[in-house]
Amino acid sequence: MPAFSPGTQVGENQQDHPTHSHKKMIIALATASAALGLLILSLLCFWIYSAKYPSKSNRKKVPTSSDAEKGLPLAPFLSKFSSIKMVGKRGCLPIIDYKQIEKGTNNFRESNILGEGGFGCVYKAQLDENLDVAVKKLHCETQNAEREFENEVDLLSEIHHPNIISVLGCSINDDTRFIIYELMQNGSLETQLHGPSHGAALSWHMRMKIALDTARGLEYLHEHHKPAVIHRDLKSSNILLDANFNAKLSDFGLAIKDGSQSKNNIKLSGTLGYVAPEYLLDGKLTDKSDVYAFGVVLLELLLGKRPVEKLAPSQCQSLAMPQLTDRSKLPNIVDAVIKNSMDLKHLYQVAAVAVLCVQPEPSYRPLITDVLHSLIPLVPVELGGTLRLQQVTHTQES
Structure with missing residues (x-):
């Protein structure tokens, strides 16, 4: 007995109508599946685009957890004070004119000293009428002192966290280096x-x-x-x-x-x-x-x-x-x-x-x-x- 494939006619009167119905059903299912697949693909593309390019309103209203944790860097804050003269940048950190540091500390007056460290003193300074800061003065005659200055400036310029001191800028005068921080009113x-x-x-x-x-x-x-x-x-x-x-x-x-x-x-x-x-x-x-x-x-x-x-x-x-x-x-x-x-x-x-x-x-x-x-x-x-x-x-x- 010969074998029959799905499309083989057995008898014209008995099989013609069911076969056409079967074909129509398959075509309808294929069309619906294709439409559904296209819809899913469109939604997926829209989701990827939204995640990569959020709307401006979303970006303003919903800060990321990492931004909230890091806090805001204070260095750009200095630009609000027109009397502060900046003479350059070290990476993303402003370099403040030495004369302004000297003036702000009352020529490094002893009464302005907040504390002492291994390589120098920390002074209270006023860089603007409304901006009190702390200035660390480092005597960098040795490589160790210079290395510590560079290390601290480079690290703190990239770290922004509520429980880590904020650095506002730095300054250089001959062998002396200065790091300017936010002022901590209650000391150590x-x-x-x-x-x-x-x-x-x-x-x-x-x-x-x-x-x-x-x-x-x-x-x-x-x-x-x-x-x-x-x-x-x-x-x-x-x-x-x-x-x-x-x-x-x-x-x-x-x-x-x-x-x-x-x-x-x-x-x-x-x-x-x-x-x-x-x-x-x-x-x-x-x-x-x-x-x-x-x-x-x-x-x-x-x-x-x-x-x-x-x-x-x-x-x-x-x-x-x-x-x-x-x-x-x-x-x-x-x-x-x-x-x-x-x-x-x-x-x-x-x-x-x-x-x-x-x-x-x-x-x-x-x-x-x-x-x-x-x-x-x-x-x-x-x-x-x-x-x-x-x-x-x-x-x-x-």
């Missing part, structure tokens, strides 16, 4: 904690806010800036406070970009008491070195004491370790200014975080992101955390 954390007021302006919640701000700045450097940045000189004197006690990281002269050079062959730098043991003893540098320094700062905020100088970090660390891990002794060693003013559970949590951060073995230390998330619930909503004060039962003062 070191001055607030260990200066004449001995931390009187820093309540428990304000200290936790400062710790959280510092962690946010570090997290940006470690996790969000590409390539990652290791600060390498985090300490209380390099954490600056604005008029509202918002904390910002400063002094990036020693900072390095991850991968920019071999981290195991970097000249030892930093401040004793804050330097991680593995870096001090073996020269090994990682982001966990910054975490160690953060832990020391957290201990300063808790205890109100300076790190022990001229001792190995392991000795410095063991000084308060037994009391920090003993819940019965911990409330008795905290700074007298904040004693009995916090929820004890919160105190134990912060002490536990500090102990983890200053572990001698780097792998035992948490990432700064983990530290950040542990601090957020301890900071009141109005100070940037998630804690609602009405839900907290404070320990009553004895």
Whole structure:
């Protein structure tokens, strides 16, 4: 018996009508499928175009999360002040006329000094009637000083974050270099904690806010800036406070970009008491070195004491370790200014975080992101955390 293909006529009267209906159905289905495919393709093209070229109204109304996180650079802000004379640019950073720096600092008068560093002083200056700034004066007779100036200027000109100091410009005069920053009205954390007021302006919640701000700045450097940045000189004197006690990281002269050079062959730098043991003893540098320094700062905020100088970090660390891990002794060693003013559970949590951060073995230390998330619930909503004060039962003062 011969085989039959789908289109073979079997009998003219019996198969003619069903075959034509079948063909019409196939044609209709093919047409509908083609139309549907065209519609889907059109919608896909429109979506891709909209994503790549958003409308002007959308771009204005919906800022990206990265823009919101980075904040706005302050360098263009200078153009609003007609009296500020700029003589050039270094990358995207304005170079301000030296004579204006000299005039703004009252010829570098001693009464204008805000602080002192390894290579020079920081002065308060007025570049315009309505613009007070801080000016770091660096004596760059050595290659190290020149390298730190270039490093800080290059790094800060590309970093814009609410918890990292903003650089407004720079200036050059012979062997002297100047970096102009936003003015931080409440000085450094070191001055607030260990200066004449001995931390009187820093309540428990304000200290936790400062710790959280510092962690946010570090997290940006470690996790969000590409390539990652290791600060390498985090300490209380390099954490600056604005008029509202918002904390910002400063002094990036020693900072390095991850991968920019071999981290195991970097000249030892930093401040004793804050330097991680593995870096001090073996020269090994990682982001966990910054975490160690953060832990020391957290201990300063808790205890109100300076790190022990001229001792190995392991000795410095063991000084308060037994009391920090003993819940019965911990409330008795905290700074007298904040004693009995916090929820004890919160105190134990912060002490536990500090102990983890200053572990001698780097792998035992948490990432700064983990530290950040542990601090957020301890900071009141109005100070940037998630804690609602009405839900907290404070320990009553004895």
